[in-house]
Amino acid sequence: MSGLALETYCSQLKALLERQHTELALIEKQRAESAESMAREAMLRAQKADRAKITFLANMSHELRTPLNAIIGFSEMIKLKIGASSPEYADFILEASHHLLAIINEVLDLARIDAGKMELEEEVVSIRELISGSIRAIQPLAEKKSIKFLYEPEAVQESVWADPAKLKRVFINFLSNGVKFTPEGGQIAVASRRSKNSDLVISFADTGSGIPAEQIPIVLEPFEQIEDHMTRENQGTGLGLPIARALARLHGGDIALHSEVGVGTTAEMRLPGNRIRGGAMVANRIDLPVLPATSGNSLEDRPTSEPTAG
Numbered sequence: 001m002s003g004l005a006l007e008t009y010c011s012q013l014k015a016l017l018e019r020q021h022t023e024l025a026l027i028e029k030q031r032a033e034s035a036e037s038m039a040r041e042a043m044l045r046a047q048k049a050d051r052a053k054i055t056f057l058a059n060m061s062h063e064l065r066t067p068l069n070a071i072i073g074f075s076e077m078i079k080l081k082i083g084a085s086s087p088e089y090a091d092f093i094l095e096a097s098h099h100l101l102a103i104i105n106e107v108l109d110l111a112r113i114d115a116g117k118m119e120l121e122e123e124v125v126s127i128r129e130l131i132s133g134s135i136r137a138i139q140p141l142a143e144k145k146s147i148k149f150l151y152e153p154e155a156v157q158e159s160v161w162a163d164p165a166k167l168k169r170v171f172i173n174f175l176s177n178g179v180k181f182t183p184e185g186g187q188i189a190v191a192s193r194r195s196k197n198s199d200l201v202i203s204f205a206d207t208g209s210g211i212p213a214e215q216i217p218i219v220l221e222p223f224e225q226i227e228d229h230m231t232r233e234n235q236g237t238g239l240g241l242p243i244a245r246a247l248a249r250l251h252g253g254d255i256a257l258h259s260e261v262g263v264g265t266t267a268e269m270r271l272p273g274n275r276i277r278g279g280a281m282v283a284n285r286i287d288l289p290v291l292p293a294t295s296g297n298s299l300e301d302r303p304t305s306e307p308t309a310g
């Protein structure tokens, strides 16, 4: 190889090495940037979780203090015998105590669910009876706001293999939300249907305030409520929907919300078809053992949380 050729070869090699060096530096820079953006994202997530916890504590101390103050105040009055003969005070104390207990129980239940300690006590349950019982439980609240229930018990045929207390809890939460967030004179339609893949879907459709689409995934998370805790008119911990979702998932089902602001909200609970134990559409069905419930959801035709028209 001549001196000139060697020189050319060397300079080409140098250029190549330099290019490779630049490319490597670029790759390294990109890698560092993506690591940085991942770290930033993780930090934002942690900050958001922190904020949720702080808001929760603010909400909880407000929620817990209100009934506690009532209990303490009225008990003191009884102790000082100011109007102690009035049975009203006893009513206030009782009401506040029940409210306090309900909040504490919800918090503990969610903790138990989170720890995987909630178990199902299953039996054959008539969905019609469960819905009727849930409506009866919520009727006094509904009457105060002249809210009507549209429900045809004869149309609900199915019995299911499930934990009745836990299903009822889901129904009562949906109904109480419906009553809370529906103005005077509104209505709540309760119905059941079979989905394309034979799941049982029980729906509660109200004519209330509705939930903005972007808030739907948020209200399904623990402690999240749309109204600010200091300004809102409705009582609650924001735990009802997360508990309802966890209970539905324990059964291998799920819950979904469809809503349009100013029109209303439909809350649905789905139970997998293999839990159905009777009803017109499955009269000839042979009962199969129930598969163990999974926390995930493999059901097809799964509802989205998109708002539906109408």
Ligand SMILES: Nc1ncnc2c1ncn2[C@@H]1O[C@H](COP(=O)(O)OP(=O)(O)O)[C@@H](O)[C@H]1O
Pocket: 173, 177, 178, 181, 182, 206, 208, 209, 210, 211, 219, 224, 225, 226, 227, 235, 236, 237, 238, 239, 240, 241, 242, 265
């Ligand atoms: N049917 C409904 N109509 C309008 N908003 C609703 C409805 N159901 C739930 N929400 C919204 O979701 C939030 C969370 O509901 P939930 O978890 O049951 O908690 P809580 O009833 O204790 O407020 C409610 O505070 C409300 O903002």
Ligand SMILES: [Mg+2]
Pocket: 173, 176, 177, 236, 240, 241
């Ligand atoms: Mg609720």
